[in-house]
Amino acid sequence: MTPRFVALVPAAGSGSRMRADCPKQYLLLHGKPVLWHSLKVLHTEPRISHIVLVLTEGDPWFARFDWSDLPRLQVLYCGGASRAETVRNGLANIASNTPDDPWILVHDAARPCLSRSDLTHLIDQLHADAVGGLLAVPVPETVKRATLDGHVAQTVPRQDLWLAQTPQMFRLRPLLAAHQGVLDTITDEASAMERQGDSPRLITGSRNNLKITYPEDLALAALLLPAADPQHSS
Numbered sequence: 001m002t003p004r005f006v007a008l009v010p011a012a013g014s015g016s017r018m019r020a021d022c023p024k025q026y027l028l029l030h031g032k033p034v035l036w037h038s039l040k041v042l043h044t045e046p047r048i049s050h051i052v053l054v055l056t057e058g059d060p061w062f063a064r065f066d067w068s069d070l071p072r073l074q075v076l077y078c079g080g081a082s083r084a085e086t087v088r089n090g091l092a093n094i095a096s097n098t099p100d101d102p103w104i105l106v107h108d109a110a111r112p113c114l115s116r117s118d119l120t121h122l123i124d125q126l127h128a129d130a131v132g133g134l135l136a137v138p139v140p141e142t143v144k145r146a147t148l149d150g151h152v153a154q155t156v157p158r159q160d161l162w163l164a165q166t167p168q169m170f171r172l173r174p175l176l177a178a179h180q181g182v183l184d185t186i187t188d189e190a191s192a193m194e195r196q197g198d199s200p201r202l203i204t205g206s207r208n209n210l211k212i213t214y215p216e217d218l219a220l221a222a223l224l225l226p227a228a229d230p231q232h233s234s
């Protein structure tokens with residue numbers, strides 16, 4: 001049976017580290033919201049049947065933009081106090097309306113530079129996997145652990161260290177089960193699955209797939225976007 005794929009985009013954050021006058025997912029990049037770019041690349045993958053966008057309840061920003069060129073979008077206003085809670089709420093809604101167990105690709109609204117090729121590669125590599133996995137990149141620099149007063153405590157061996165990205169791709173039912181209970185230590189879907197004893201697969205992605213977090217990231221994303229995937233920077 002052909003597997004089904006559903007994307008889930010958590011977009012209920014406040015973007016506090018961005019220090020902008022609106023949540024960072026609504027800052028403009030090439031004239032379109034950051035969120036639009038993150039949703040657009042998901043729309044380039046025909047195997048994704050629909051994209052569930054989870055906004056904060058009463059989000060006043062979304063309605064100010066045109067999303068009519070994103071026909072597979074389903075919008076929910078059930079964001080939570082943390083990213084993990086937002087993801088859990090979105091998963092619960094999908095599960096209540098889905099009889100089967102599709103693959104879920106969770107992708108940050110704040111990652112607009114995901115390339116079409118990385119998205120396709122992730123699905124191609126994991127669609128028959130027993131657990132699922134995530135896009136990630138090996139740590140490319142030396143890593144230091146700091147003391148409380150800002151000095152080097154130690155250099156951390158990095159040969160096995162990777163930086164997790166999104167999308168992260170897992171089956172709906174196990175992923176929802178992994179999001180039950182305390183979510184304080186859960187910062188991505190893979191850590192929820194790891195807590196259940198699973199070992200998600202790392203799929204090498206691109207360093208272009210940055211998460212817009214700090215003010216300088218927006219200008220960097222504007223430079224990267226055309227290179228990430230010209231087809232979706234239109």
Ligand SMILES: Nc1ccn([C@@H]2O[C@H](COP(=O)(O)OP(=O)(O)OP(=O)(O)O)[C@@H](O)[C@H]2O)c(=O)n1
Pocket residue numbers: 009010011012013014015016017018025054079080081082083084086087108109110111211212213
């Ligand atoms: N309660 C939350 C917090 C975050 N997110 C989403 O999770 C993604 C990655 O989180 P992060 O970069 O931490 O976004 P913010 O929490 O908005 O940023 P900050 O931590 O700087 O406030 C973003 O797309 C954000 O919108 C969410 O849906 N619900």
Ligand SMILES: C[C@](O)(CO)[C@H](O)COP(=O)(O)O
Pocket residue numbers: 083108163164165166187188189211
């Ligand atoms: C999920 C994530 O993109 C993996 O790197 C990242 O953890 C989300 O950002 P946050 O600041 O941890 O919420």
